[in-house]
């Protein structure tokens with residue numbers, strides 16, 4: 001079983017439920033679902049279509065405003081950013097624009113403007129995205145190439161519980177579109193791959209990666 005982050009071929013079966021098996025990489029500690037157990041594109045999109053987030057939902061706006069407020073001290077006004085994997089709405093883009101940033105949004109299913117992936121950015125936000133990536137290594141290395149010198153990643157994802165017992169009961173793994181879960185070691189591996197420093201935790205499951 002090959003780790004989709006560090007490519008190590010040794011992984012042990014960490015947990016399983018009636019839907020999937022979860023493997024843990026010996027080298028970087030990433031917990032991941034085998035790539036032959038991923039949903040089809042069609043089934044994946046169906047699940048995203050059923051997510052309730054919308055512009056008119058004040059709860060969703062408040063949730064993303066929190067992210068913007070935590071990130072803001074590490075950004076400079078006027079900087080350009082990309083909300084990668086924005087989902088069905090442009091709420092985070094709007095919030096950040098109101099706060100003086102130049103922001104675009106990309107989403108494989110809802111805003112697939114590939115032009116945006118040939119530009120450069122001062123920061124790239126992946127809010128509840130990295131746990132969905134089919135090819136986390138390739139995607140993150142690609143996105144790293146879109147960062148300007150001094151660029152940053154802001155990654156929001158729930159860190160994986162260390163114990164199997166906690167993991168087994170963890171709500172986050174029950175979403176079948178979540179296909180890998182990070183811990184401190186796998187975040188360090190991600191940083192190394194992208195030639196960035198180990199992340200700085202900002203709170204609210206947000207991790208800042210910078211040069």
Ligand SMILES: [Zn+2]
Pocket residue numbers: 003004005006007008025026027028029030
């Ligand atoms: Zn690994």
